[in-house]
Amino acid sequence: MRSMWRTLDRESRRGIAAIIAASFVSGLSFGAIAVASGMALWVPLVMSALVFAGGSQFLAVGLVAAGGNPVAAVAAGLVLNARHLPFGLAVGHLLGDRLAARLLGSHLMVDESVAFALAQRDPDRARAAFWACGAGLFAGWNLGGLLGALAGQLIADPGALGLDAVFPALLLALVIPAMTGPDKWRPALVGAVIALATTPLLPAGVPVLLALLGLVAVPRRRPATPDEVPA
Structure with a gap:
């Protein structure tokens, strides 16, 4: 990972570091909202590790907390993440030929890792950007989710801190530029x-x-x- 980081130029490293910091903050919000809304501590942690899709996770927690059907939450998450199908076609060549690498790369394939990879003209830098951004986001999101879930146990009303506004703000930030x-x-x-x-x-x-x-x-x-x- 350190060699990949050195492969990138300064602007790419700065951008990836900023995205990782934002992912950590979003993870804090997700973990706090999930636990404060009544979920067990382990639920957002397992979800973050296995699903690793911020928009879908916020959506699922919001729907279930509002009394919605978990099946509807899963269906909405699948629709929201349908964009990953063309993502895979765009960056599949960066994951290598080994099955383990392709499976891990598929798990780390999110909007930001794909965007940073496609922004690179050099194939080696594109591969380094994808893995560095994906791995950094995974670490930041899960660490933030853990700390947020622990803090969420002490928060009676997440709306009092404005945490309930994070999910709609996140979706607007993703949608409005398009x-x-x-x-x-x-x-x-x-x-x-x-x-x-x-x-x-x-x-x-x-x-x-x-x-x-x-x-x-x-x-x-x-x-x-x-x-x-x-x-």
């Missing part, structure tokens, strides 16, 4: 309306899944053909 045009805003707004309208009527977690109907409720514009483009 909302670059009306064709992307319309499905999101329709999905939000569906979720808000069905929340009082359906069990927790189900409105989140129904919000996916926004993807098909708003037809996307067909690109103009050369003959249709005005001269």
Whole structure:
């Protein structure tokens, strides 16, 4: 790991270090929220080690804590992490040929490790960025989750510290940069309306899944053909 770190340039090392620090803070919030919402201490720790997907973990804890069906939480998490399928195609060549390395690399494949890897032009630096970022995030997230879970046992109301706002803020930070045009805003707004309208009527977690109907409720514009483009 130390040799991989030295392979990276100073800007990449600085960026990865900042992401690891942010992961530690997010882990603190997740662990505190999970335990303060009634989960046993071991649940967020095992979840962080085996799932290692912050958005899905926050979503699952939020839905279960609100009385939602665990099946709905799992389904929502699978939908949220569907983006990892194209991620694997993009960085699969960086994981090597050994089965153990590919399995471990698949577990460490998150948005940040993929982004830092794809930002490198040199293959050796791309491989170093992927493993250094993935391993650092895993360590920071799990350490933060442990300390947060221990602290969560002493917090009666996580909302009093604003910890309940971490998950929605995290999702907004992930989604807003991609909302670059009306064709992307319309499905999101329709999905939000569906979720808000069905929340009082359906069990927790189900409105989140129904919000996916926004993807098909708003037809996307067909690109103009050369003959249709005005001269």
